[in-house]
Amino acid sequence: MQDIDVLRYPIGHYDHNQPISFEQSKQLIGVIRDFPIVLTELVGKWGDDRLDTPYRPDGWTVRQLVHHIADSHINAYVRTKLALTEDNPTISPYEEKEWAKLPDSTLDIALSLVILRNLHERWATILDALTETDLQRTYFHPAAQRQYILSDVIGLYAWHGEHHYQHIYRLAERNGWV
Template sequence: MNKATIISELKRALTLTIPFFESEPAFLLKSYAPGKWNVRQILAHLTDTEIVHHYRVRMILSEPDCSILAFNENKWAKTLAYTQRDMLLMRRTFTTSRESIIELVDLLPEQIFGRSATHSELGEYRAWDVVGKAATHNMHHYGQLAAIREGTPWAPPGAPAP
């Protein structure tokens, strides 16, 4: 992974995701399958996860060898009012957090992103892992959002189609 590639991936995911924050209220209630998160919940999850990535990359860069805790996305969704969150505030938070990560990748020397911490579930976790995860996680959920928009089924890459 290099700086130019990760910056491009982070910007692309941001550009593709932002329009969903401005969706009509009825669309925000749609899901790609029964019992799965709707658009609003996916966007709230992406926003909260971006905050986590924002924090983690700073911790690893500034305090290498620290401990990084996992979080339970379903507990966050249940506790943090995912169905009621303000869309404008979420968009601003998501965008600002992502742009701040991009700025760090752009400004800091590439080798500093090799610094690592210990993740409570994954073990060694490098700053590159965090910024890479920010892009791939975003694109994973963008796939769900695009499927909802297009009215098509969605399955994780590599899984059998529903």
């Protein structure tokens, strides 16, 4: 049996204390832009048997993960736009575990893969245009009781994509699917 923490956090926890330079942010924006392509290459042709497999005991299925990524990144995109158009807005948190139980989490993953492809292109276009000053813009997350700086948000969501990609990839490795 594998250590559950390794299954839950295959690339470790995100470090909000790591400073992200302007140059690093540009590299991470590329990761965000390319993520939907990489994810689609991994899961785009999988059948229901694989998609409905949990990535760990008591974890979400691959299908739920793909839909969760779309939900999460939609929220991040909107929060980015709020931070760029308002002065330190308070964003609305959402209950991701409850969202994963809603009926749309059982739909074909192609719907979320298409959303992600188009969303990430729009999001990366906005992020690419940011100046160093823009990257310091913020929003307040009331559930976390913390202020997020856009440069950190870029790092967080580059990590978030890879975090869930590794959940899926390592499941595939364990099951001999790759």
